[in-house]
Amino acid sequence: MSKEITARSDDYSQWYNDLILKGGLADYSAVRGxxxxxxxxxxxxxxxxxxxxxxxxxxxxxNAYFPLFIPKSFxxxxxxxxxxFAKECAVVTHHRLMKNPDGPGVVVxxxxxxxxxxxxxxxxxxxxxxxxxxxxxxYRDLPLLINQxxxxxxxxxxxxxxLRTAEFLWQEGHxxxxxxxxAIAETVQMLEVYADFAENYMALPVVRGVKSPAERFAGAxxxxxxxxxxxxxxxxxxxxxxxxxxxxxxxxxVTFTNKENKLEHVWATSWGVSTRLIGxxxxxxxxxDGLILPPRIAPLQVVIVPIYKGAEQKEKxxxxxxxxxxxxxxxGIRVKYDDADNNRPGWKFAEYEMKGVPVRIAIxxxxxxxxxxxxxxxxxxxKSSQSLDGLGAYIGTLLEEIQTQMYNKxxxxxxEHITPxxxxxxxxxxxxxxxxxxxxxxxGTTETEEKIKERTKATIRCIPLNNPQEAGTCILTGKPxxxxxxxxxxx
Amino acid sequence: MSKEITARSDDYSQWYNDLILKGGLADYSAVRGxxxxxxxxxxxxxxxxxxxxxxxxxxxxxNAYFPLFIPKSFxxxxxxxxxxFAKECAVVTHHRLMKNPDGPGVVVxxxxxxxxxxxxxxxxxxxxxxxxxxxxxxYRDLPLLINQxxxxxxxxxxxxxxLRTAEFLWQEGHxxxxxxxxAIAETVQMLEVYADFAENYMALPVVRGVKSPAERFAGAxxxxxxxxxxxxxxxxxxxxxxxxxxxxxxxxxVTFTNKENKLEHVWATSWGVSTRLIGxxxxxxxxxDGLILPPRIAPLQVVIVPIYKGAEQKEKxxxxxxxxxxxxxxxGIRVKYDDADNNRPGWKFAEYEMKGVPVRIAIxxxxxxxxxxxxxxxxxxxKSSQSLDGLGAYIGTLLEEIQTQMYNKxxxxxxEHITPxxxxxxxxxxxxxxxxxxxxxxxGTTETEEKIKERTKATIRCIPLNNPQEAGTCILTGKPxxxxxxxxxxx
Numbered sequence: 001m002s003k004e005i006t007a008r009s010d011d012y013s014q015w016y017n018d019l020i021l022k023g024g025l026a027d028y029s030a031v032r033g034x035x036x037x038x039x040x041x042x043x044x045x046x047x048x049x050x051x052x053x054x055x056x057x058x059x060x061x062x063n064a065y066f067p068l069f070i071p072k073s074f075x076x077x078x079x080x081x082x083x084x085f086a087k088e089c090a091v092v093t094h095h096r097l098m099k100n101p102d103g104p105g106v107v108v109x110x111x112x113x114x115x116x117x118x119x120x121x122x123x124x125x126x127x128x129x130x131x132x133x134x135x136x137x138x139y140r141d142l143p144l145l146i147n148q149x150x151x152x153x154x155x156x157x158x159x160x161x162x163l164r165t166a167e168f169l170w171q172e173g174h175x176x177x178x179x180x181x182x183a184i185a186e187t188v189q190m191l192e193v194y195a196d197f198a199e200n201y202m203a204l205p206v207v208r209g210v211k212s213p214a215e216r217f218a219g220a221x222x223x224x225x226x227x228x229x230x231x232x233x234x235x236x237x238x239x240x241x242x243x244x245x246x247x248x249x250x251x252x253x254v255t256f257t258n259k260e261n262k263l264e265h266v267w268a269t270s271w272g273v274s275t276r277l278i279g280x281x282x283x284x285x286x287x288x289d290g291l292i293l294p295p296r297i298a299p300l301q302v303v304i305v306p307i308y309k310g311a312e313q314k315e316k317x318x319x320x321x322x323x324x325x326x327x328x329x330x331x332g333i334r335v336k337y338d339d340a341d342n343n344r345p346g347w348k349f350a351e352y353e354m355k356g357v358p359v360r361i362a363i364x365x366x367x368x369x370x371x372x373x374x375x376x377x378x379x380x381x382x383k384s385s386q387s388l389d390g391l392g393a394y395i396g397t398l399l400e401e402i403q404t405q406m407y408n409k410x411x412x413x414x415x416e417h418i419t420p421x422x423x424x425x426x427x428x429x430x431x432x433x434x435x436x437x438x439x440x441x442x443x444g445t446t447e448t449e450e451k452i453k454e455r456t457k458a459t460i461r462c463i464p465l466n467n468p469q470e471a472g473t474c475i476l477t478g479k480p481x482x483x484x485x486x487x488x489x490x491x
Numbered sequence: 492m493s494k495e496i497t498a499r500s501d502d503y504s505q506w507y508n509d510l511i512l513k514g515g516l517a518d519y520s521a522v523r524g525x526x527x528x529x530x531x532x533x534x535x536x537x538x539x540x541x542x543x544x545x546x547x548x549x550x551x552x553x554n555a556y557f558p559l560f561i562p563k564s565f566x567x568x569x570x571x572x573x574x575x576f577a578k579e580c581a582v583v584t585h586h587r588l589m590k591n592p593d594g595p596g597v598v599v600x601x602x603x604x605x606x607x608x609x610x611x612x613x614x615x616x617x618x619x620x621x622x623x624x625x626x627x628x629x630y631r632d633l634p635l636l637i638n639q640x641x642x643x644x645x646x647x648x649x650x651x652x653x654l655r656t657a658e659f660l661w662q663e664g665h666x667x668x669x670x671x672x673x674a675i676a677e678t679v680q681m682l683e684v685y686a687d688f689a690e691n692y693m694a695l696p697v698v699r700g701v702k703s704p705a706e707r708f709a710g711a712x713x714x715x716x717x718x719x720x721x722x723x724x725x726x727x728x729x730x731x732x733x734x735x736x737x738x739x740x741x742x743x744x745v746t747f748t749n750k751e752n753k754l755e756h757v758w759a760t761s762w763g764v765s766t767r768l769i770g771x772x773x774x775x776x777x778x779x780d781g782l783i784l785p786p787r788i789a790p791l792q793v794v795i796v797p798i799y800k801g802a803e804q805k806e807k808x809x810x811x812x813x814x815x816x817x818x819x820x821x822x823g824i825r826v827k828y829d830d831a832d833n834n835r836p837g838w839k840f841a842e843y844e845m846k847g848v849p850v851r852i853a854i855x856x857x858x859x860x861x862x863x864x865x866x867x868x869x870x871x872x873x874k875s876s877q878s879l880d881g882l883g884a885y886i887g888t889l890l891e892e893i894q895t896q897m898y899n900k901x902x903x904x905x906x907e908h909i910t911p912x913x914x915x916x917x918x919x920x921x922x923x924x925x926x927x928x929x930x931x932x933x934x935g936t937t938e939t940e941e942k943i944k945e946r947t948k949a950t951i952r953c954i955p956l957n958n959p960q961e962a963g964t965c966i967l968t969g970k971p972x973x974x975x976x977x978x979x980x981x982x
Binding site: 027029030031034035036037038039041042043045046062063064065066067068069070071072073074075076082086087088089090091092093094095096097098104105106108117118119120127130131134140146150151153155167169342 | 518520521522525526527528529530532533534536537553554555556557558559560561562563564565566567573577578579580581582583584585586587588589595596597599608609610611618621622625631637641642644646658660833
């Protein structure tokens with residue numbers, strides 16, 4: 001192999017970092033907590049973004065763009081919101097540098113202090129609702145369905161590539177509605193858009209649920225979420241959709257005249273997914289040899305590697321590959337022919353394995369004589385010899401099969417890792433020995449949730465939607481409970 | 492008309508602002524100098540971005556993403572660069588807010604001061620070349636052809652929507668090459684990509700040229716540019732492509748082992764266009780009734796408005812419009828049927844005129860009987876009655892015709908406004924009475940250029956590529972000159 005990867009069993013965390021760095025997805029940068037998204041990682045993000053963007057537009061949303069900076073006073077207006085974001089944010093205080101009067105280089109010009117500090121947006125509710133004030137006057141202006149693709153900054157103290165970075169890329173939807181019912185319907189609709197994307201494109205099964213009050217978004221009445229499970233048994237929140245009630249409308253005084261000609265405050269939602277999804281994708285599917293990407297969002301779906309000696313053999317292979325490429329491209333398959341002669345086939349095999357390309361086709365001179373090619377799957381590592389006749393159709397079907405099997409495999413693992421616990425002893429034993437989601441009764445108080453978190457590092461990931469009601473007693477306090485909720489240790 | 496627009500002849504600048512605001516392209520924000528790009532304006536930008544992105548990829552470039560923040564020390568490393576950007580930048584000095592101990596709200600936490608200030612990127616050469624240091628080792632790693640779509644911030648003192656804003660959206664290409672020749676070829680290639688985009692998509696004729704030393708990008712050896720002309724006779728720089736030589740490679744010590752196994756510094760280019768292009772688009776084509784958008788990048792190319800009384804008439808029109816819509820969509824035409832019943836046809840006509848939709852189709856009950864529809868062009872305001880048979884094909888052709896005629900009209904205006912001047916008197920008279928580009932001899936010194944600028948507010952927009960050589964004397968100093976250059980007052 002060309003590049004060494006730490007085994008999952010040795011050090012899961014290092015394995016993850018190795019994949020991100022050696023798979024060419026991202027790199028550390030000179031700025032604390034900020035990453036560089038490399039071309040391969042960015043192509044992956046572009047593919048994910050394009051699918052989501054299409055889904056947003058199909059559900060009636062339009063894109064717009066709001067300022068990077070948020071005046072400090074805006075952040076302070078919603079009490080929970082400022083509590084949630086003020087502790088870790090990037091603050092712009094000056095607008096000019098000047099030559100250092102006491103030495104080399106430049107220093108901040110003290111004369112260029114801003115009257116009011118600006119915060120680099122950690123999320124955009126405040127600046128957007130301040131804008132909506134001017135855009136919404138009547139029920140005819142509603143619903144207002146807007147999404148923004150943007151960078152945001154949260155000054156996290158401990159960062160990990162893609163999973164938690166000071167700057168990350170995301171989309172944030174911000175919608176305004178005439179009634180609570182419509183806003184809740186939007187919140188649920190967008191959760192379903194995320195769940196569908198996770199399951200059908202990322203091959204990532206998710207639990208749809210709502211957060212407990214302690215885990216809600218700062219300023220929301222309800223936070224809906226999708227929760228996924230990683231191979232180390234830890235959960236990862238993959239997307240959230242918030243019902244914001246009238247909080248932001250009241251704070252920024254956004255009202256509309258309803259059909260009865262009365263003034264009301266507007267109802268709001270916001271929802272987002274971020275480059276964090278790439279971390280989830282990597283941890284859910286990959287193995288000790290590198291990335292494993294699901295075909296529907298893999299930047300490259302098929303790679304073809306020629307195996308030849310001399311120009312004559314290569315020429316014949318080239319001609320055949322040309323036919324195959326045309327066939328695959330006509331089906332919309334993203335394919336590359338790697339005939340670079342400065343690397344040997346074995347090196348290329350390892351490289352594309354590392355990069356998680358779903359299907360590799362190798363063609364040698366003898367294969368050509370036999371009218372076959374070797375087709376290797378990245379996910380299962382199965383190899384087979386396939387006839388060149390009808391190879392294009394075979395590959396098209398194979399890619400869909402890989403997509404389905406990757407999902408099924410992840411789902412089987414996830415389903416095996418939802419385990420009930422009825423006592424704290426069972427709960428702690430399961431957490432330490434098996435991991436995954438633990439389904440347990442909880443008395444519904446934040447106090448109990450905090451105590452369980454302190455003792456076990458597990459949090460309530462969600463209360464699943466359509467959760468079966470069942471009488472029971474809280475695992476910690478023994479108080480009565482009407483339903484089980486899902487706990488896990490999480491990223 | 493539904494909304495009042497200032498006439499160009501009354502106040503060109505106010506006319507521009509009216510179009511941007513009332514056409515729904517952008518809005519002012521609560522943050523000084525930052526704008527909100529509204530959905531219609533963002534759809535326009537998305538369309539432009541998608542065409543450019545395709546062109547970048549077709550010429551072998553990949554997208555990536557680099558940090559928003561640049562350490563202060565990086566900016567200082569290249570002397571011209573810091574000179575160019577330090578005077579107007581957003582400086583992050585702290586990473587936390589805290590409750591105000593002396594009153595309500597939040598204040599900057601003095602304990603959370605950064606060790607080194609971070610600058611919100613005004614452009615990314617420094618952070619990118621610091622990264623390239625790790626990515627480039629050998630000639631095999633070259634060329635490195637990377638582009639980034641991003642937001643950047645320059646703390647401009649006087650701002651105008653799209654034309655000059657503190658934050659704006661752009662793309663910045665940053666490429667690394669083994670030789671100066673290759674880097675120059677890339678610089679020229681990307682200028683041609685921009686010129687092709689401006690002329691064939693924006694219908695905006697441009698002069699391709701190079702900047703005089705005084706107008707070069709801070710840190711470049713040569714800045715190539717495309718210059719366009721607005722309807723008020725002022726020029727606008729629509730895109731730049733820089734040959735950076737080895738400046739940044741030397742400053743960040745980016746070297747590669749060449750084929751002879753010797754260590755060399757890498758050669759660099761950078762190139763960018765921004766949301767400023769939207770300002771150019773608006774000013775080049777629009778009129779006193781609103782925007783006029785060229786079909787190839789108009790978010791909406793055709794709007795259909797029904798004219799009816801009662802449900803029975805509407806039903807018949809709906810059925811026919813459905814056929815027309817299918818026909819247009821099958822051709823890839825972006826079309827909308829506006830049958831909302833809360834606005835009258837006259838209001839809709841004015842609204843789509845304001846928004847610059849290239850073609851409007853109106854269909855009434857009598858039209859239907861006569862098997863015709865009224866087709867109105869936004870650019871020339873010509874209306875005609877067209878048979879419903881073959882209407883789809885007619886519209887397809889018409890859109891291309893509009894595209895061509897808009898370009899031709901803008902080009903005729905531009906060509907009429909390139910005027911030679913042989914004395915300062917002629918030069919100043921032309922500037923004040925006619926505007927446009929003035930072609931004049933210049934002695935080649937920055938000193939003379941500055942003097943002309945101080946006296947007339949005109950700058951050298953460019954030295955056109957393939958400029959004819961002609962002996963002459965500088966209009967200001969009378970010193971000998973070998974070619975004319977283009978002067979103009981500019982945005």
